[in-house]
Amino acid sequence: MEGTFLKRLFGIGNEWEYQKTDYVKGGAEIHLKARKEAIRCPHCRSGKVALHGTRDRRIRGVPVGFKSMTFVVHVPRCQCRECGESFDSSPLLPREGAPTPWDSPDLLADSSGS
Numbered sequence: 001m002e003g004t005f006l007k008r009l010f011g012i013g014n015e016w017e018y019q020k021t022d023y024v025k026g027g028a029e030i031h032l033k034a035r036k037e038a039i040r041c042p043h044c045r046s047g048k049v050a051l052h053g054t055r056d057r058r059i060r061g062v063p064v065g066f067k068s069m070t071f072v073v074h075v076p077r078c079q080c081r082e083c084g085e086s087f088d089s090s091p092l093l094p095r096e097g098a099p100t101p102w103d104s105p106d107l108l109a110d111s112s113g114s
Contacts, residue, residue: 006018014035019032039076043083044082056073
């Protein structure tokens with residue numbers, strides 16, 4: 001799936017890499033993982049991090065037609081090589097339970113200026 005499609009339709013930025021789509025009963029699950037270069041330590045802002053596995057986070061998206069859309073985000077567990085802090089990295093994801101701005105008109109705006 002093209003990154004431009006994900007960005008323009010769902011507001012997913014270049015910090016995420018598309019993995020696959022699973023078609024499940026009643027909808028689709030789009031799997032994404034964080035790009036290594038987008039991961040930064042929240043404590044010292046260093047990009048030098050070691051990855052130690054992942055956990056899956058499921059985010060419900062806007063339905064397409066009558067089909068549900070779920071994003072399965074593979075969130076990396078990280079440790080900063082500079083300051084030693086451990087953290088889960090979710091580049092530009094809303095905190096768990098926070099409302100998402102799916103209905104914001106600027107998500108669908110054409111970024112090319114036309």
